[in-house]
Amino acid sequence: MTGLPGWLAVYANLDDTALAALANPGLVRRAVREVGAGAVTLASTSADEVALTWAGPPSVLVRLTAKGPTQARCPCPVAGVCVHVVAACVWARSTVTGGRDEDGEAAADPLAEMLSWEPAAINRAAGIAAVRRVAATDLAGDTSVQVSGGRASISWPGSPSVVAVAGTGFAGLLVSGTHSDVAERAIRLEAVVRVFQREGRSWPWPERVAEPGTLQPGQSEALSGLVDGIEFALQAGLSHLDEAAADRLDGSAQRARLEALPLLARLTASAAGRVRNLGRRDDDTAESQVLAALARAWGLAQALRAPRALDQEALVGREGGPVSLGVLVPLSAAWWTAPSGARGMTVRLWDTGSRRVETVTTGRAAGADPSFVRSWEAPLLWGVSASYLCGGPVRLDGAERRDDGTLSPTTRTRVVRERGWAGLDLADLARDVNAAAVSGSVGFGRTPEQVRLIRPRHLLGVGPMEVDEVAQEIVWEIRTASGTELLRLDAAGPAFQTATSLLAGGDKLAALAVVGDRLEAAFVERSTGLGLISLSLTPVRQSSSSFRQLQRRLERVAKTARAHRSEPRRGPIGRLCAAAVEVLEAMASTGRLAPTPRQADALRQRADQADELGLAVLAGALRPLAAGSAGVDQVLRAAVIVDRVGALAEVRRT
Structure with missing residues (x-):
């Protein structure tokens, strides 16, 4: 170790197990080979650092410090720990251990x-x-x-x-x-x-930290700052918000994350993004969406101030990370394209262990990665194709969960085929999935879309397809043991082609996967066994002549459907909430929170309707606004109640 600083001896303790924890076993094996081949050489040394040269190509200068491998510095663009840092640690380890005498000091404990x-x-x-x-x-x-x-x-x-x-x-x-x-x-x-x-030793925590459910001073400051910021934004008027308002919300989101409030951080970051898009006059962002996002973050901040609120995961949220899952049964795979041009694929799977639907989404922004295209056979998720994922139950090695509760599409996850479709009881699967949909709940975060499995009757279960030219949609009648379902397909997408191809091919429809009110996938029984078909990804087989006339009619409708967006189908509660949102949006957009006579009359009517529907809390939130004496906090309270009642009505409707 002549000429090298004494602190380099720390690197002698970095065996392959330690380096694998720092990076991964594959990088360790490669680094050992490269060091053995002489790819790493000493460039310079000082009391504070040792600089090593990686021969390349390209040549890279890695700097080791006394703080250990976690603080090693490398200029390469690789995210995380790169092979250059691992190789530098291997070089330091071999140099230190190679220079020791046999009677050298034993390794520290x-x-x-x-x-x-x-x-x-x-x-x-x-x-x-x-x-x-x-x-x-x-x-x-x-x-x-x-x-x-x-x-x-x-x-x-x-x-x-x-x-x-x-x-x-x-x-x-x-x-x-x-x-x-x-x-x-x-x-x-x-x-x-x-x-x-x-070792039998207790661990002392800072004062008050060990008290469960206690709101800490830093958390209280974060909540107060966020509430004040949102109320100020509403008083200024949503139409007048600019980049600075979005930056303030981003800062509040970062503070919430640092204070261990992940759900609040996520909602605030989402609100900041919508405010930024609104300030840029993004056509895809409406004032009503911004109001709803701000109201959710404001409402959660208020709820977290309640006693013992921190004991509830539904309010605090959870950080993403590794997750252990049971056998996963695929339910649907759907390709989507956003109005902005972003595109991606969403896969839904049933976890037989926790008896819940797991969702994973992968995608690309508009103009990014031209190789990422709609495909049934290309590896789009976890290194496998949609065809493979829909080929039967699977297990995931190295699965990770995002902060929002969905599974991560990280390439670190590996898909392992559990078995084929043989032995799957589709009736039991449908019963479990539908029971989970009925028991769905609504919190402050994003409400997951409900997934249902509809099983047509054996006799005359699959009805005809009709074209709703007014809504520019295809209506498919499916008869089940509990009644008739009218499923709707987008006339402009590939779903109707796949659906008509299924009918023409003579395959028996065993079950249909419906997400919200959209048909996404179908279980079919063939001579080879059960199969899962994605309506937006599975290649279309050639239709028979009996369906060509319908295909031509649908194609004519599709030509005009691109510029049309059908109105959502709502029940009485949904219609009430939509009408209330229109008034609240008009008040919040201008910043004039005192309603006009017309707005006050509309609010009174909505409050009366809420009473008639038994929604006393909603009625109580709207009446003070109609009186004209409400403050910004009452406007936000009404907005969050309207938003969550509407979301709950959607869950119960499906």
Whole structure:
């Protein structure tokens, strides 16, 4: 080690297990090969850093510091830990261990070092958001600790692997996988706390943090700042909001995330995006959408001020991360295109373990990645095609969940075929899926679209297709054991071609997957067995002559359907909420929150209708506005109640 700083000895404790936690085993194997081939050489050294050159191509300069591998610096554009950093660590490890005498000092004990840490200092290093998260976590369950030289691997049920390397401190704890900053610091802190508990030592938390459900000062400040910002925006008028208003909301979203309020952060970030689009006069963004987004964030902030609100996951939300799932039965795969030009695919699967519908969406922005196109056979998600995903039940290795509760389309997830469709009881599947749809709930976040499986009767279950030329849609009559369903298909999309192809082909329709009021997929029984067809992705087979006339008629309708957007079909509650939103939008757009005589009369009528429908809370929110004495807080309260009642009505209608 002549000429090298003494702190480089820390890298001697980085065995392959530690480096795999830092990156992944594949990068470690490649780095070892490259170092063995002489690809890494010493460029310069100082008391603070060691600079190493990766021969390339291209040539890269990697800098190692005394803070360990997590603080190594590389200028390459790779997100996360790159092979250059791993190779630099391998070079440092081999250089240090190669220069040791056989009678050299034994490796330091990482557990003894960890147990010598001062809890107060570790809490400060982890940050208040991570401290709150771990303090509220149930630390039951065995903690596995395996020590090898200067490295200790720590894990517990459902956790990633945490590797402690002697000499690198709390910041040098290595966590396998990819996590948000707060989540990774929380995992490090939990590992330390568990090691202390394993040795019979308690962990002192900062004052009040350990009290469950207690709103912390920083959280209170974040809520107050957000509420004030939203109320100021409404008083200014939605039509007058600009980029600065969106930036303020973005700042509030970041503060909420740092204060361990992930759902509030997500709703606020969504509202900021809509405000920004409205300020840019985006045609796809309406004042009503901005009002609803602001009202949801405002309403959640108010709800979080209630006692014990932090004990409810439905209000706090949860961070994304690794998730364990059961066998997943595919229900539908749908290709979509947004008005902005963005496109993507959404797949819905039934988790037989948790008995819930899981959703995953992958997509690209307008103009991005020309190779990402609608295809049944191309690998669009998790490295496999829609055809493979719809080929039968699967398992996911390395599945991750996003903050919004949907599954992540990350390429780290691997799809494993569980079995084919043989043995699947479609009647039981339909009963379970439909029961979950009926029990759907509405919170402050995005309301998932309800998925139903409709099973046509064996005799005369599939009715005729008709063209609704006024709505420019195709109406398909399906008769079930419980009544008649009228399913609607977009005349401008590929769904009607696939549907008519199914009818012409003579396949038996065993079940239809309906999302909201859209038909997305069909289970068909063929001579080869059960199959799942995506109406927007599966290639169309040649139709018989009996359907060519209908096809030509539908194609004529499709030519005019592109400029038409049919009105949503609503029940009486939905129509009431839509009418109330029109008045609230007009008031919020201008910033003049005192209603005009006409608006006041409309609000009184809506309140009377709400009373007739038994919606006392909604009526009570609208009447003060009609009186003309309401403040901005009452306008927002009415907006969030109208928005959530409308969402609940949609869930119950489906």
